[in-house]
Amino acid sequence: MLKWRELYDECLKCDKCELCKNKTNMVFGDGNPRSKLMFIGEAPGADEDRTGIPFVGRAGQLLNKGLLELNLVRERDYYICNICKCRPRNNRTPYEEEAKACIPYLRNQTALIKPKIIVCLGATALKYILGSDFRITRDRGKWIERKGILLTSTFHPSAILRDQSKKASFWKDLKDIKQKYDQIKE
Ligand code: URA
Numbered sequence: 654m655l656k657w658r659e660l661y662d663e664c665l666k667c668d669k670c671e672l673c674k675n676k677t678n679m680v681f682g683d684g685n686p687r688s689k690l691m692f693i694g695e696a697p698g699a700d701e702d703r704t705g706i707p708f709v710g711r712a713g714q715l716l717n718k719g720l721l722e723l724n725l726v727r728e729r730d731y732y733i734c735n736i737c738k739c740r741p742r743n744n745r746t747p748y749e750e751e752a753k754a755c756i757p758y759l760r761n762q763t764a765l766i767k768p769k770i771i772v773c774l775g776a777t778a779l780k781y782i783l784g785s786d787f788r789i790t791r792d793r794g795k796w797i798e799r800k801g802i803l804l805t806s807t808f809h810p811s812a813i814l815r816d817q818s819k820k821a822s823f824w825k826d827l828k829d830i831k832q833k834y835d836q837i838k839e
Contacts, residue, residue: 657686660761664738669754672696672739672747678705682734682762684727690834691768692716693759695777695809696737696747707733712811716774719810719824723831730834732766734759736781752781769837771802772830775809782806794826796833803833 655663664679673679680697683706692708700710708716717727725731737747737755747755763771773779776789783797783804796805807826808819 654764655761657765660758660765664758667738667755667758670739670748670751672737672741672751675742676739677702679738680705680707680735680740681738682732683707684732685729686732686766688729688731688766689769689837690725690731690772690830691763691766691770692731692733692772692774693778693782694733694735694774696735696744697740698744699740702740707735708810712809712814715813716810719827723827725831725834732768734762736778746777752777756781769802770830770833771804773804773806775806775812778809779806793822794829803837805830805833 661681664681667673667679680701694708697707698710698712700713701707707713720727720731727733736752736759738758741747741751771782773782779787779789779792783806787806789806789808793807794805796803798804805826807830808823810823813820813823
């Protein structure tokens, strides 16, 4: 297992898939690496690629705002990253080989953080973290425990931007996550 600096440097020079060829910045992760709460999205979008910071675009701002309303502050309460650390062109879903090339880095990152709660944001994170038997519309909001870690999923915030009818479920899931977080903090 690599330490933070080594892992970051490995990701910077990674060429295990094609995504590195078109990236501006590798998007490693952001927030509090000592937090017990970790969010995992899909892959950087244009704003993330430009800044090197995950979830700073419209979808990210929606998520940040929702979490902030629950008094969950990125720098203090959670860590956030993605299945893939480089942007797929036109924000397409990462190909399986791209996700699989990047996941060992995410695993190492998770081992360093040692979260007690992991939240998968959207179908891609759900598929690669919990497995392809899971479906976001059917299984979001459910909790399962694996190796002492509580795992759940909710809609990706970009899905809320596209479809307002998902907003109430998304909000409920965030409130449940906050409740679990308060419990594990005690
Ligand atoms: N969507 C994601 O899944 N991740 C980001 O960092 C930004 C948008």
